[in-house]
Amino acid sequence: MKPDAVILGIESSCDETAAAVLRADGTILAEAVFSQQQEHAAFGGVVPEIAARAHLQHLPGLVAKVMRQAGIGYAGLNAVAATAGPGLIGGLIVGASFAKGVALAHGLPFLAINHLEAHALTVRLPGLMPDGPPGFPYLLLLLSGGHCQCVLVEGLGQYQRLGSTLDDAVGEAFDKAAKLLGLPWPGGPHLERLAAGGDPTLIALPRPLFGRPGCDFSFSGLKTAVARAVALGQSRPADIAASFQDAVAAVLADRAAHALDMAPNVTALVVAGGVAANAAVRGALRRLAEARGLPMLAPPLSYCTDNAVMVAWAGVERLRLGLVDPLSHNPRPRWPLAELTPPA
Numbered sequence: 001m002k003p004d005a006v007i008l009g010i011e012s013s014c015d016e017t018a019a020a021v022l023r024a025d026g027t028i029l030a031e032a033v034f035s036q037q038q039e040h041a042a043f044g045g046v047v048p049e050i051a052a053r054a055h056l057q058h059l060p061g062l063v064a065k066v067m068r069q070a071g072i073g074y075a076g077l078n079a080v081a082a083t084a085g086p087g088l089i090g091g092l093i094v095g096a097s098f099a100k101g102v103a104l105a106h107g108l109p110f111l112a113i114n115h116l117e118a119h120a121l122t123v124r125l126p127g128l129m130p131d132g133p134p135g136f137p138y139l140l141l142l143l144s145g146g147h148c149q150c151v152l153v154e155g156l157g158q159y160q161r162l163g164s165t166l167d168d169a170v171g172e173a174f175d176k177a178a179k180l181l182g183l184p185w186p187g188g189p190h191l192e193r194l195a196a197g198g199d200p201t202l203i204a205l206p207r208p209l210f211g212r213p214g215c216d217f218s219f220s221g222l223k224t225a226v227a228r229a230v231a232l233g234q235s236r237p238a239d240i241a242a243s244f245q246d247a248v249a250a251v252l253a254d255r256a257a258h259a260l261d262m263a264p265n266v267t268a269l270v271v272a273g274g275v276a277a278n279a280a281v282r283g284a285l286r287r288l289a290e291a292r293g294l295p296m297l298a299p300p301l302s303y304c305t306d307n308a309v310m311v312a313w314a315g316v317e318r319l320r321l322g323l324v325d326p327l328s329h330n331p332r333p334r335w336p337l338a339e340l341t342p343p344a
Ligand code: KG4
Pocket: 014, 143, 144, 145, 146, 147, 170, 171, 172, 174, 175, 186, 187, 188, 189, 192, 273, 274, 275, 276, 277, 278, 279, 304, 305, 306
């Protein structure tokens, strides 16, 4: 594949509609993200049917916009990549079908991208990390509203999920705790702001699975404890928020420490997902990485959260190895990383 090959990437697996045009050398020619937050806020969470309709409404205009900005025309594309799972099936069908339509109309290869693989490979986008991409293997901590897992990234198509959540994803836990505290959805950033004025030492909240073997996560007990503290009415909301955030950061660092024990050869601790925006979480993970003599790498926030540049980049990595997909490929709401296979 030529370094000046150009890929159109499409993301529609949850509540972000996104499109990007990326050159194989890592140059981002154009990108756009439409966040559906306002569409879902009134319901306190993502409503799958509303998400699917919103993707359908916004994706064509978004693709037209990035193609215009990239200034290359469809004849200048070399492939089209779209998230094909895991995620909400309605949105996946919209994005993948649109990408297949473009591929069919313009005679281009289609790439069905696993959303988790796209998050896992983002740090390899040339120019993104100041000190260059980490070498394989590295540990990925994916901390978003829909996903919470420790993944050993050994190479393209070679992923081992070392642990994941037994109940809520960590972003979901932030959102639920925030809701209990009367904050708007999505609550993570609001809870962080509230916690800034609180004392994390006043309320003892549980730290689920802390110190246990392995690197699974659990957050439902913590959420219940927040509900109890709120119902008791004896604590300031800011103190509850600070205690919650402190407990989450401690648990994440403990789980990540166990994951590093399970994967002693990694070159870096990579953090992605919306919760990576949280300063307390970042701080706890940075201290852990430093103690282990490893760099902690987090892509800039706009590439930590859902975006189409990461989808296009995963497309570049796969296209380079000739790993294209047939137009008959069906999107998959569940698609564990372990089911991907390394290139032959
Ligand atoms: O990766 P993301 O943008 O979307 C997906 O879930 O795919 O992550 C969104 C999640 C939400 O649960 C949101 O509350 C959480 O990330 N979040 C935060 C912060 N910013 C976003 N959680 C804690 N602190 C933050 N500053």
